[in-house]
Amino acid sequence: MLGFPLIRYAEEPAAAAHAAGWFLDHAWLIALIPAIGFAIILFFGKKLPFKGAEVGIASMVASLVLSAGAVYQWIDLGHDAHPVIKTWTWWQSGGMQFTLGQHIDGLALMALILVSFISTLVQIYSVEYVRDDRRFTHFFASLTLFSAGMLTMVLAENMVQLILGWEIMGLCSFMLIGHWWEEKANSNAALKAFWTVRVGDMGLLVGTAVLFGMFHTFSIDKINNTVAEGGGFSKSMLMTAAIALFIACIGKSGQFPLHTWLPDAMAGPTPVSSLLHSSTMVVAGVFLVARIYPVFHTGLDINVAGQQFNLIAVIGGITVLIAAVLAFVQNDIKKVLAYSTVSQLGYMMMGLGVGAWTAAVFHIFTHAFFKCCLFLCAGSVSHTGSHHSFDMKADMGGLRKKMPVTFITWMLSTAALCGVPFFSGFFSKDEIIDSAHANHYTVFWVVGLIGAFLTTAYMTRATYLTFFGQARGAAAHFVHGDDHADADHHGAADSHATDDAHGAHDVKHSRPLPFAPHDSGWLITVPLIILAALAVVSGYLNAPAFHIEKFHHWVTPHLINEMVPEAPVFKWVNALPSIALVALGFIVSLAISKAVFGSEPSPLKGLTKRNSLLGAGHRFVANKYYLDDLYEKVIVRSIAHPIAQGAYWINQRVIDATVNSVGIGGRKSAGWVYRNVDQRMVDGVVNGSGIAASEAGESLRASQSGKVNQYGALLFGAAAVGALVLVIVNS
Amino acid sequence: MWVNNFLILGAVLFAIGVYGVIARKNAVLVLMSIELILNSVNINLLAFSQMHNNVDGNTFALYIIAVAAAEVGVGLAMVMLIYRNRKTIALDDLSEMKG
Numbered sequence: 001m002l003g004f005p006l007i008r009y010a011e012e013p014a015a016a017a018h019a020a021g022w023f024l025d026h027a028w029l030i031a032l033i034p035a036i037g038f039a040i041i042l043f044f045g046k047k048l049p050f051k052g053a054e055v056g057i058a059s060m061v062a063s064l065v066l067s068a069g070a071v072y073q074w075i076d077l078g079h080d081a082h083p084v085i086k087t088w089t090w091w092q093s094g095g096m097q098f099t100l101g102q103h104i105d106g107l108a109l110m111a112l113i114l115v116s117f118i119s120t121l122v123q124i125y126s127v128e129y130v131r132d133d134r135r136f137t138h139f140f141a142s143l144t145l146f147s148a149g150m151l152t153m154v155l156a157e158n159m160v161q162l163i164l165g166w167e168i169m170g171l172c173s174f175m176l177i178g179h180w181w182e183e184k185a186n187s188n189a190a191l192k193a194f195w196t197v198r199v200g201d202m203g204l205l206v207g208t209a210v211l212f213g214m215f216h217t218f219s220i221d222k223i224n225n226t227v228a229e230g231g232g233f234s235k236s237m238l239m240t241a242a243i244a245l246f247i248a249c250i251g252k253s254g255q256f257p258l259h260t261w262l263p264d265a266m267a268g269p270t271p272v273s274s275l276l277h278s279s280t281m282v283v284a285g286v287f288l289v290a291r292i293y294p295v296f297h298t299g300l301d302i303n304v305a306g307q308q309f310n311l312i313a314v315i316g317g318i319t320v321l322i323a324a325v326l327a328f329v330q331n332d333i334k335k336v337l338a339y340s341t342v343s344q345l346g347y348m349m350m351g352l353g354v355g356a357w358t359a360a361v362f363h364i365f366t367h368a369f370f371k372c373c374l375f376l377c378a379g380s381v382s383h384t385g386s387h388h389s390f391d392m393k394a395d396m397g398g399l400r401k402k403m404p405v406t407f408i409t410w411m412l413s414t415a416a417l418c419g420v421p422f423f424s425g426f427f428s429k430d431e432i433i434d435s436a437h438a439n440h441y442t443v444f445w446v447v448g449l450i451g452a453f454l455t456t457a458y459m460t461r462a463t464y465l466t467f468f469g470q471a472r473g474a475a476a477h478f479v480h481g482d483d484h485a486d487a488d489h490h491g492a493a494d495s496h497a498t499d500d501a502h503g504a505h506d507v508k509h510s511r512p513l514p515f516a517p518h519d520s521g522w523l524i525t526v527p528l529i530i531l532a533a534l535a536v537v538s539g540y541l542n543a544p545a546f547h548i549e550k551f552h553h554w555v556t557p558h559l560i561n562e563m564v565p566e567a568p569v570f571k572w573v574n575a576l577p578s579i580a581l582v583a584l585g586f587i588v589s590l591a592i593s594k595a596v597f598g599s600e601p602s603p604l605k606g607l608t609k610r611n612s613l614l615g616a617g618h619r620f621v622a623n624k625y626y627l628d629d630l631y632e633k634v635i636v637r638s639i640a641h642p643i644a645q646g647a648y649w650i651n652q653r654v655i656d657a658t659v660n661s662v663g664i665g666g667r668k669s670a671g672w673v674y675r676n677v678d679q680r681m682v683d684g685v686v687n688g689s690g691i692a693a694s695e696a697g698e699s700l701r702a703s704q705s706g707k708v709n710q711y712g713a714l715l716f717g718a719a720a721v722g723a724l725v726l727v728i729v730n731s
Numbered sequence: 732m733w734v735n736n737f738l739i740l741g742a743v744l745f746a747i748g749v750y751g752v753i754a755r756k757n758a759v760l761v762l763m764s765i766e767l768i769l770n771s772v773n774i775n776l777l778a779f780s781q782m783h784n785n786v787d788g789n790t791f792a793l794y795i796i797a798v799a800a801a802e803v804g805v806g807l808a809m810v811m812l813i814y815r816n817r818k819t820i821a822l823d824d825l826s827e828m829k830g
Contacts (some may be wrong), residue, residue: 707822707825709753709755709761712752712761713753714751715751
């Protein structure tokens with residue numbers, strides 16, 4: 001039976017045993033409320049006084065309140081609490097039941113509160129940022145559904161529900177990245193994001209199918225427990241499932257080699273980039289690995305003695321380095337942040353790959369705050385600082401005095417991202433690096449340290465270009481003392497709004513600017529301040545340096561705690577290398593930035609143009625290692641077009657010649673066959689049978705009297721004869 | 732032995748029905764004869780169903796009754812239309828199917 005909303009409640013006996021509290025029992029509401037909010041905005045949004053924004057924000061706030069309540073009750077339950085699992089039958093087909101439900105444990109709650117919190121702030125920020133946009137209502141509808149998708153995935157009880165949320169997010173990212181689709185580049189970026197992620201999604205379907213084949217269940221809890229108990233399943237099958245699922249994570253979380261869609265996704269409005277890069281979408285891949293960690297841990301032999309490399313750690317490690325290097329050659333501030341996200345996601349994957357589960361999940365947590373803040377700062381700069389340009393070299397510089405709030409929040413978040421001691425990034429990132437060392441993954445320890453160095457260096461470069469040095473382009477407008485700037489302010493605000501609707505965020509300034517750089521309105525600065533504050537303090541939930549392990553107690557499930565090695569004991573000596581490298585990265589990058597981008601003449605200026613080797617290296621990186629070219633020009637073209645010239649030559653000379661000679665020979669023999677076989681034999685037979693049929697028809701024509709009774713008589717006569725034959729044969 | 736009685740009844744009805752279909756000129760009577768044939772089959776089904784103590788025959792019989800009702804509905808409608816167009820329902824006069 002296939003009834004769509006045939007939802008039947010079936011409480012798990014384990015969950016029924018202990019009442020967990022109202023908020024935990026009703027955690028599914030956290031995902032449902034934004035989904036309903038989406039429908040309301042879509043159907044009634046345009047008629048509402050605030051064009052649907054209030055519904056979006058209200059639903060996110062409701063989710064946030066519910067998550068906060070659930071988190072409170074979870075902490076109240078204590079360390080050994082079992083996950084709160086509930087299932088409803090969604091639909092059934094051929095004896096298989098597909099369920100929806102909730103699987104609430106520390107990990108799910110961490111993600112729930114993170115997503116609802118960040119979504120709330122991003123929606124508030126968006127009210128100002130996309131004000132007067134022509135698709136304002138649709139923007140909020142998509143944004144709300146996006147959050148609903150992530151929340152559905154995060155509290156998924158089974159793999160099917162997880163795929164559901166996963167795909168909702170894929171769809172919404174497409175809609176949001178292509179929000180300003182009138183420009184070809186934007187719709188291309190949206191398509192690229194969608195298709196690249198689709199490539200990975202195949203892995204998710206295959207992996208889920210393999211898991212179902214092995215364990216005959218979609219339930220995440222049962223799969224995790226069965227794998228953790230060990231035995232009774234094929235190890236190689238589990239490895240296949242782990243690899244297939246990891247391919248999905250590579251696509252979704254922008255890991256090498258499918259990271260190319262993430263920087264292009266910057267085509268979307270800045271709040272979207274911010275949401276996409278901090279707590280939703282890209283984190284989904286890392287979350288999936290963390291969620292069914294036993295499958296990966298056992299399937300890929302993580303932490304088995306003597307193991308130096310494994311798939312997850314290698315992919316994560318490569319991503320850390322290549323993305324960090326790419327961030328150096330970007331002029332677009334959002335692209336620097338995009339590559340930074342890719343690189344940080346690499347850290348999370350690497351952490352999971354070396355068995356540092358808690359550290360990796362904690363990095364998701366802290367990263368969400370500071371990366372969201374950085375993106376919103378970039379948006380703030382473009383909104384009121386550089387007139388919708390994101391080009392650091394052309395339109396920014398010297399903004400620190402003009403935009404103090406943006407500058408301070410940016411600095412705090414940057415410090416957190418770089419891992420400056422006592423900021424949140426220090427506690428999470430260093431824990432990953434430290435664990436790699438303690439778990440004997442020496443290579444990845446080195447990769448992590450180099451990554452820390454690179455991170456500080458590229459962020460220093462970006463900060464210098466944006467906030468220090470000489471004001472350029474749009475940012476320089478006020479400095480040059482244009483007297484009518486203020487007078488023009490209001491009149492020009494209209495054209496500024498129209499630009500917004502057109503998505504003119506990439507437009508190089510080519511006409512008098514309407515306003516001088518100043519700080520954005522409170523709808524933008526308040527979320528910035530909140531996020532920056534959290535970027536500083538969120539690290540103290542799990543600061544081994546001060547013997548705080550709250551996050552570990554609340555989030556890490558019992559199951560995984562027993563699986564992975566104990567987190568290393570924090571020693572300042574172990575943290576010294578990374579602190580030193582961060583400091584070194586800062587000094588080196590600052591010196592080079594000053595020399596290259598500063599006002600004084602310097603031998604370093606234009607070095608890539610003079611030195612051919614460095615120039616070649618710069619070109620190689622600036623072209624993103626030619627990966628896009630590889631995908632589009634080689635792989636896509638070779639499938640879409642014939643395999644170019646060589647194939648053409650073979651086609652003409654070899655295949656055509658063969659075909660021609662076969663053709664000539666064929667025609668000659670065909671002529672003989674035609675004359676002899678066809679004309680004489682076949683035609684003779686055909687004509688003969690035709691004549692016979694026509695004559696038989698003539699003679700039988702008499703029986704076709706057109707009288708119904710005669711037909712009936714013939715029918716029954718024939719049936720009688722048939723019956724008689726049957727009787728004789730059977731007797 | 733009792734099942735024979737039903738089978739004989741069915742066979743007789745069937746024969747009457749066949750005779751009616753072949754010999755009658757009136758279209759309505761031909762339709763009625765077809766009903767006889769169908770019902771003779773029903774009797775057979777029910778008899779065997781009782782004999783094997785199996786409910787399948789009953790199910791089929793119900794099914795045939797439903798189909799027969801539909802068939803008569805369509806058949807009578809056709810006869811009505813023929814009558815309207817030609818003012819006759821004698822089957823001898825209808826030889827449009829002649830090949």
